[in-house]
Amino acid sequence: MDTDYKLDDAQWRTLLEGVAAQFDELTIMRGFQYYKQGRVEELELRDDGYAHARVKDNRVCEVAVRLDELGDSTCTCPLDRGCQHMVAALLRYAELCGRPIQAIVNARSALRTSGDKTAASSNASGSGRNDGTDTPGRGAADGVRSGASGTGTDALPWADAPGTGRSAPPTSSRPLRPAFTEQDLSELPVANWHERFQQRRGPLHLNVRTAQEANDLLADLHAMRPELPYALEQLFSLHALCFVLERMVKPAQADWRQSGFFMGFHTQNAMESLIGSARTLLEERLALGSEASAYWGRLLETADFLRERMLTEDKTLNCFAALHASLWLHWLAPASAGSEALYEEELRKLRAAEQELGKALSLLPWTLAQCLLLIYLERDKEAWSLLAAGGGKLMLGPGPLMPLLDVIGRAEQWERLRGWLAATGPLLAGFRGEDLAPYGDYWTAVVERLPEAEASMWDTLAAMLPFSRVIYEEALTAHGKWERWMDYQMSSGQDPLSFRVAVFKPIEKEAPELLLPFYHQAVERYVLQKNRDGYKAAVKLLKRLAKLYVRLKREERWAQFLSAFASRNSRLRALQEELRKGGLLS
Template structure:
């Protein structure tokens, strides 16, 4: 007797998907392949209850992801295996579809059938995740997405997380040399996070960082979960603990990391003091941005003066809030830079110096300190009276008669 799709388990679904897509085995793996595979699977799809339909669609896309990677369900991708541009594009599109399916959370189901589907889905994704190698997390994102979107929000009890930790502890003996240690450690960190065993989770992340190099994508879903739940004190503690793990991260990851700090500071203002020390060491450029964002005009200007920054390295708009709140801080900045340009002793340098001197004139006028300006510019012109080209530029700029 042929089993109906409604009563099949996950393994039987994938066997059916395989029979439906076998005709495409010689096709190029690209966006057209994805559409053809989906069409072949959907041709035999019956009407399903909404919750079961979501599982069906999730596994249909997971199966196509396996096909794009040229994998059988229990086969690991070889390290360094080549994936062409069009295949990589198709993989990215399928992963986005999977993310969308996971974000469309099913209703809480108490039925045995739906619980069984969830258990089997976890088992399927756990295995795929634990045999992944290399930098690309093709199935790890789906595994963590399932926990975060479909399981995490509705599990006040800890039983599922404890059971998953047990499955993960048994994985090394089951998978032996096929086990990929990095996602294995990360999965345990996630389960400990959901169990609110934060120190255990943080220790696992530190182990990943020392052995493999922690990726921002390994940490950010956890930080996002705390921000979404409004757990600002807990998030603050995590940010402080994980800042040392960000040392080898790229600028865009650091920007995302310190975006979480902005959220915390908005709710816990005194947390700002904990941000500055690690930030200065990790990224001077973000440090500068945050100084401006938090109105630390004096510290920002001290940093510019100490590093000899050229004012022309910034758009004029950057100085607008300083001109409004603390215009006196710009005076030494422009004075120092103008003198530096004069020392170049060429026409281009003199032109730049005059531009800065004109900014100074406006600042002194805004401060109603024209007398001090007149004294300065007269002394400046006299001191550099032998630089004929500079004198010409000063006159062109209408700074001296």
């Protein structure tokens, strides 16, 4: 670590307080995502008290963070307030100083928790009620406790919670708000977590429509928790995000006027930010060792929670489907907490859901979830059959398919990946251009490792035409298959002038004779248009042909062709004029 990067405890506390004051929860989450993606470059601590950094976004943003007064920080991005680029730079700075970055991520909730505890302590001392049961790490996040029983047991600060057997505290002038202890979160099912989230929020204002409302609700939920072991904190943070997402998704699905793609613009943006934050959280290493963990039951309930919502959400939202996929791709992957028995059990639950939900079943995420588990279990043919059975009803696109291919690609199982590419290619018919680019990249990677897979690649891409045109042409160019490339352009009636000149440079160098029929065919088409623009285009190609014949040392043949061409079209006076302007006729 660079010796210039030092923070004493007082400076660290000041920095955390500044972060909590200057940045909202969503901005912090976005900044954390940028930091995790390695977008912070060239961070430098200067004598002027600023930390300067470059943060990559759609463009490179120049950030100058004033460490002792964050409000004076600047960034070249369009935002006129604290932005995610500043947060990312601060996280990198904290890392270089050897300080925990999670403290910055949780700065707002920690500040609110501290404030609530101070207020509660003040209320308790004013009323003379203090039974000495407040122990660190076990109290509710807002510090409100009831000691009326004198038993030394924490009482819940709300009316009878389902399944707890605990009674409400005495009535007071200030209503007490629900919170959690570590024991609550360890023992209560996650369904009860969400019940308490809703009790804390109250019956009003449960619909979330903007980023600010989402931020306020998320901060309020985090104020419910005490200091927690990191594994339990991860689970709590995920469910807090899910609770806020449900407040957005349920009203959108219930109201036909703003369902699916017609969700309000600001609501859509806020939802996407929350999904991004949740996926970033799920991409972190799960701090839960095995089934012996005290929180294993909460993890399995989380899987059930996400599955239930994924299987019934509107297909245009892809909200809980994305989180369910991330859960099994990361926290429950074979390299983390996953196991063969767990995958078999999840498969059983998914298949049972088909009968239970009937037509309400969301088919695509249901199918993809099974395919991922079958990949983990190395039952690829079963997964292919499942995808093929869905057929056109699935509307399978490259985006949903890529995470499955990523699993096999990261494992470098190239022969297996070849089978997946060949099996899924025909299912992607209907998608064009950039959508299929990642699929084409996987074929490139496979053929580099397995040259014998090239024939399978050509067969698959050719069968996907015309939708695979872009990646098919790119593959032909990369492998120097000029004759096949030219056959495809001529058979599909392509115009040579629609290509950049640079496209033909390698062909002119390696196989110039292939361009002759392509240019000649186009010249005849232009002449048949019988207008001035067509004649100009024909002359432009004829000049290219002249150069090609010289390169091939066939000048005599060119002279014969040009003479015959001019004679055959002698009655087209406009064409004759263009030929003379182009220097082809004297």
